[in-house]
Amino acid sequence: MTLGFGFDSQLTESWIRQSLDLGLVIALTFLVLLAVRDRRTLWMVRGLIVLMVAAAIGERCQLRLLSFVLDKLVVGASLAMSVVFQSEFRRFLEQLGRGNLLPSSIRSTRRVSDTADRSIDQIVDAVKELSQQRIGALMILETNEMMDERDFAVPGVKLDAKLSKELIQTIFQTTTLLHDGAVFIRGDRLIAAGVILPLSDRAASRQLGTRHRAAMGITERTNNCLCVVVSEETGSISLAEGGILDRPLTSSKLKELLETRFAPIGERESVAPSIRNLGRRFKHRAIAMFRRLLQLPENK
The missing domain is CATH 3.40.1700.10 (DNA integrity scanning protein, DisA, N-terminal domain)
Incomplete structure (x- = not known):
């Protein structure tokens, strides 16, 4: 019983640690994509993220040669981007220091005067x-x-x-x-x-x-x-x-x-109700799928 409890505790701790690690990486990626507004830079950042994900998968699957090559590509791409896009990185660090990574439309509702x-x-x-x-x-x-x-x-x-x-x-x-x-x-x-x-x-x-x-x-x-x-x-x-x-x-x-x-933000949303309705339909479908997975009864 003691061994079983210890194994479960270690498994839970490992799952929490991995979930936290993944969540922090996703949050950091989201903030970087929000801060980058130049389209060419954004495409390069997305390409770098793809390389990083592929390297992580290769390491997870113990594909040693592929993981080694991808790691070198990630380092080389990071150095190249730091040289080519100095002004963008400087702007990102300035926004990070000021705490202004989120766009103005998320920080506050902009009103037209x-x-x-x-x-x-x-x-x-x-x-x-x-x-x-x-x-x-x-x-x-x-x-x-x-x-x-x-x-x-x-x-x-x-x-x-x-x-x-x-x-x-x-x-x-x-x-x-x-x-x-x-x-x-x-x-x-x-x-x-x-x-x-x-x-x-x-x-x-x-x-x-x-x-x-x-x-x-x-x-x-x-x-x-x-x-x-x-x-x-x-x-x-x-x-x-x-x-x-x-x-x-x-x-x-x-x-x-x-x-x-x-x-104003509210007026712009009313101009395109189809986008809002699409979001609602997606939410309802996600909830229904979650209920089916957990075998929960649906509300009548």
Whole structure:
């Protein structure tokens, strides 16, 4: 009896320790994926995680040669990523030190103020005028957390001016020195003008103009912004998010998309009820499966 009790105690302790180890690894992985917002970096982090999982499985199954090779690959990939993505790792460590790993949408419910509504109106009115006059324009709209200006190819000229449609229209007049770059907008402030953005390398984007490729390039690089583009040749309006262009748009449609994107969390959820319903169905199915596994009676 004593031996049996000791064996059960050791087995329980081992199971708890392994469960805690796995849980901590999953939590750490989740926090890293939340902190990484650059899409290319995110893919590399996911690849590194796959290598680490494969190495752990190889060691668990006592596949010595495979485990040895994968361990070396994990070390080499970690060193390469630490060199290539120095700024991303520095940002991750800064967020870890501040305790700001969770995105703002999880930490607190973001509310749109009257100031944000006025900013959208100013932007849409300016875009409408520029489109009618066929004056090219490119605008970067910061969304959630503050953007790192190191994501820009050239930060541009600092302005930090009150946002207005007249200011936007003036900057993009072809006679001004700053018309050929993008303007960077944060809330109701126009932070900089003449910003040069990295271009998208996607094959499909090469058929588009430089402004459209720049809008796709910056939104591929970071999830913290949208880009509004006005074509100089046709006057068409486009909105870029996540490296994807939505075009052509009317000024009213642009305003609708911006209001939806900057809407309060509750309103945005009501726009897409199908996602919430899908989550509910998944929860109910998981509970039903759990009951069947434990042979529990279902509620009538």
